[in-house]
Amino acid sequence: MKYFFFTLSYLIVFFASAQKNIYETSTFDDLTQDHQVLAIVPFITHLDLENKITKKELKLREEKEGYAVQNALETYFSQRKKKKKFSIDFQNIKNTNALLAKNNIRYDNIDVHTIKELSEILGVDGIISGNLELNVLLSDGVDTKFNFLDYFLGDADYGRIGVKISDGATGKLLWKYEKEINKRKIW
8 A cells, every 4th residue: 555655655756747839830940950049038027926025026026036046047058158159149138138128129029029020139040938937936046945735735836938949030939838936857
């Protein structure tokens, strides 16, 4: 009986941590063959925090998390680029954010602009964007110690992330990755 519960617990944890979706367009190679530079824009974030904070503070925290993800992805891609895992360059996010600001594009209105518009403004071949839904602040750090009990109490899930790469010339979605963020594996 103990073996059954252990096995069941293991399978639940395995499938819970393996929930991710990846999409790639059938025309990915054709649309990206001439790509040289991609820009990473701030992620649109929705926070569902239990503590009582004002709407203004919530918006500020969402913006902070959106920029934190942008920064984390720049670091991730830069490290991969150094290991020659990518043949494409990534625009420095300071340049990206400065160009957005010069064109009056802010965190609170970036989602009303098309991929084509953003690509033209930023002078890039494509855009890495996405969304983040969280019930914790990843930028403040989170407890990543694994505990089976957390899975049953619902304390292991931090939210969900979606990362998209879109073609600048056409605005078409090229690739999309969605994953639950949990205590077992943040990325």
